[in-house]
Amino acid sequence: MSSGETIWTDDPPFPANAKRAVNNAQLRRNIRKATTTIRERRANLVGEMPDWQELRTSGAAIKDEVLRNLDRYLEQFEAAATGRGAQVHWARDADEANSIVASLVAATGETEVIKVKSMATQEIGLVRALAERGIAAYETDLAELIIQLGHDRPSHIVVPAIHKNRAEIREIFLKEMNDAPADLSDDPQALAEAARQHLRRKFFEAKVAISGANFAIAETGSLLVAESEGNGRMCLTLPDTLISVVGIEKLLPTFRDLEVFLQLLPRSSTGERMNPYNSVWTGVTPGDGPQNVHVILLDNGRTNVLRDEVGRQALRCIRCAACLNVCPVYERTGGHAYGATYPGPIGAVLTPQLVGVEHASELPFASSLCGYCYEVCPVKIDIPTVLVKLRHDAVRTGRHPVEGALFGAAGAAMKGRRRWTRALRLAPLMRFARRGGPPPLSRWTSVRNLPEPPDQSFRDWWVRQHESAREVIRERKRQ
Amino acid sequence: MSARDEILARVREAIAPASPSDRQVPRDYRTRTEDGIDRFIERLHHYQARTQRIAAGRLEKGVRATLADRGVHRVLAPDGIPDGWLKNLERLTDTPPLDPPALDGVDGVITTCALAIAQTGTIILDGSAGMGRRALSLVPDYHLCVVRADQIVGSVPEAIAKLDATRPLTFISGPSATVDIEMVRVGGVHGPRRLEVIIAE
Known part of the structure; x- marks a missing residue:
């Protein structure tokens, strides 16, 4: 099975990476500053919702309902989206998804595409796969642009350049952005303005865009993308062709279910009552937006996760990253140490399940089991319980012989x-x-x-x- | 086996041991709140959007004065915007459709909305008359949105109940912004950098 870039190396050696990261004072300062800011903002906004726990309960229940009947909801989504003019494709793994995207782009005759930030496309290594086939994909989210220009990797699910401070970002822009003003300051406002100027022409000329989706509605065949900058709207609106790569767990049964998730997601992820923009589209709308609309439903290990009765709750995840922002381990190591597309507590439970625990056997141990991640999770994923279960699995694979031997001896000693x-x-x-x-x-x-x-x-x-x-x-x- | 059939087979195999679902999803959260115009305005200010409350009878004059004050003379106005709002201004229409550079070249765009949410300071456009296609409220740098007071609902669930999912929907909560640099919110990336809302009462 090809998992693309779910993990970057065959076995993310978390302890070694973490040791390097904690000795990087600048990195720790950058991450501490950003996570402290976002933690406070989230806590304030969650605190003003007297029904927050009820929303969490509903969010978890809706996602569980989807997972219990995933086959039915997938077929329902496909029928509804197709009925509204979208073409629905299915991809077993990263290679298959990348090939479908590449052939769809090739069919348009274009060699450049613009991209909305998406974890699914990150996970399958789409940008690299397209480059190998002669197609240049330009990231348009500010943080993703910083990562792409800096030849770097994302280190956070929502704010991928969280490990870089303003001075470092200014350096990257001056060095790599051909049209950056020579007198560019490190004021975030000026940096955002430079990105606006850099991408504006690309938005106007692009014929093909690639996105993910935050939610897919089975009942109506609709997709939703949540964002802040308007780069998402540009990609979803201006080109002729739109290709969306959507994990099969992104489904919600009904449009009504958005009333829960549009309250949970912005408060949990960026600490806002509502993020600046949400776009909802359903197939093709004549005269408005892309007229060639494709949706690729992606498995890439998700059905492995679904098989595990304890671990499958990780598929409720809506990628808000609240668990990263509160995690004492993440705050000290940053995201790169996890060696995988999904870092932090959710990554420690998701990655080993997506690729097989034998390929990421250190990750379930990258936690102090303090439980803060569970407390802030908007869909009540009991991350500590899944971590403990995965530790058990990891020891059984023989990747942790010392722990296995010690606990085996303890077990024998306690028998009499x-x-x-x-x-x-x-x-x-x-x-x-x-x-x-x-x-x-x-x-x-x-x-x-x-x-x-x-x-x-x-x-x-x-x-x-x-x-x-x-x-x-x-x-x-x-x- | 096709990818579709194989994925569906894997799903069925994975969920087979689970008990069939007849469980109801609990919905004990609030499905309405008392948030009204004042809360809506407070939220918009928090996002750095400008607001005005104008009596319905004075709307024409109010819209014209606002656009003139902001230096918006070449105004993009989708079908459905009354001519009276734009008297003495240069009105551009989207028929035939304008290309992106042309949209970028206007001083601003005026639209109505489908609904607004007070609690989150959100306006929602659904592409019907007065709003036009999605690009119109995206590319111009200034967006003036006219909201009728009776279009404002309290909370997210009240809005979702009234929307048609199959229309192209855009939820707008303040001007374009980003928190990508050090989690500091700064306004003004790709969408309109100036958002102004007139509430007609």
């Missing part, structure tokens, strides 16, 4: 009273491990303090303090 008593007598030996110990134990002790084991176990102490204790118990039993 006498074995357990004897094992406890060995505990004082752990003092040796506290001071470092040999590898692989030292990997644990180099970053954590083990509690100091007592000289004797509680059982031994009890017996010595109350030498007659056993006698007393026996006596009572006899009576």
Whole structure:
């Protein structure tokens, strides 16, 4: 199976990446500043909604309803969208999706396309795949533009350039943007203006655009894209051909369900009551917008996730990134350390399930299990529970032999009273491990303090303090 | 097997052990709120949009004065906008359709809306008369939207209930903006950098 760029390497070596990242003071400052801002904004806006918990409950229930009947909703969406003039395609994996997009673009005779920010196209590595076929795809979202010009990778689901500060962005623009003004300042307003000037002609001339979708409505065949800048509207409105790559879990049963998600998403993602623009379109509207409308329904590992009764709740995710913004691990390592398209807590549960836990066995351990991610999740994904389940799976794959052996030994020791008593007598030996110990134990002790084991176990102490204790118990039993 | 059939087969196999769904989705959230004109205006100001309240009888004069004050003389006006609103101004229409550079060349666009949401400061366009196709309210740098007071609903659920999903819908909450640099909200990227709303009462 081809997973495109769900992960960038065969096994994201999170511990090594994280170690590098936490030693990068500039990176940590940039990410701390941005996540602190967004956390406060989200908390204020969620706090003013007395029915926030009820909205979360409904959001989770709607997504579960979709997942339980996904086959039916997919067929319903296909019929409705086709009936309104869209062409619906299906892609089993990244390669298939990329090939469909490439052939649709080739059929128009164009060699340049404009793009709306989309996690699905990031996941399948679409821009790179198109480049290999001679098609240049231009990112139009400001943050994605910064990443593309900087030959960088996104590090956040909603604000992909969160790891760059204004001075670094100015440098990238001056170096890589051919029409950047020479006297460009690092004022965010000036940087946004430079992006506007740079992209305006592209918007006016492009014949083909590529997007994802935040939601797909089964009942009507409609798609919705939420955005802020208007680059999305440009892509969805001006070109003749629009190709949207949509994960199969993006469905909602009815248009009415948007009343829940259009309240949950903006407050959770950017900390706004409503993001500046939402566009909804249904197939082709004569005389308004693209007249060739394509939708590609993408699996790429999602049906693997669906198979797992505990893990499938990760498919409720609406990509708001609230879990990234509150995560103490993400705040210190940033997104690149996860080595995958979906970073942070949601990435730690989604990535191993999409590609198979054996290909991302470190990611379920990239968490302190503090539970803040679950608390802020607008669709109530119990990320800590899924993480623990995936840790179990990872150990079973044999990728974590030390943990497997330790817990196997603990399990054996706890099976009988006498074995357990004897094992406890060995505990004082752990003092040796506290001071470092040999590898692989030292990997644990180099970053954590083990509690100091007592000289004797509680059982031994009890017996010595109350030498007659056993006698007393026996006596009572006899009576 | 086609990709379609294979994906549907995988889905069915994956969800087979689940119990069939007859569970109702709970909807215990608010389906209406008391938010009204004052809240709508407060939200628009928060987004850096300008607002005015004008009595219905004075609307023609108010619209003309507003456009003149903002230096908007060449005005794009979709079918359905009354001529009286644009007296003494240069009215451009979209028949035949204008290309993007031509849309970019106008001083501003005036539209009506399908509805507005007070709680979130949102106006919604659905492409019917007075609004035109989606590009018209996108490419010009100044957008003046006339909202009738009776089009303002309190909350998102009240708006969704009244909309026709199969029309092309645009939800607009303030002028174009971005938070992509250090999560600081700055206005003015690709959409209209100036948004003004007239509420006709």
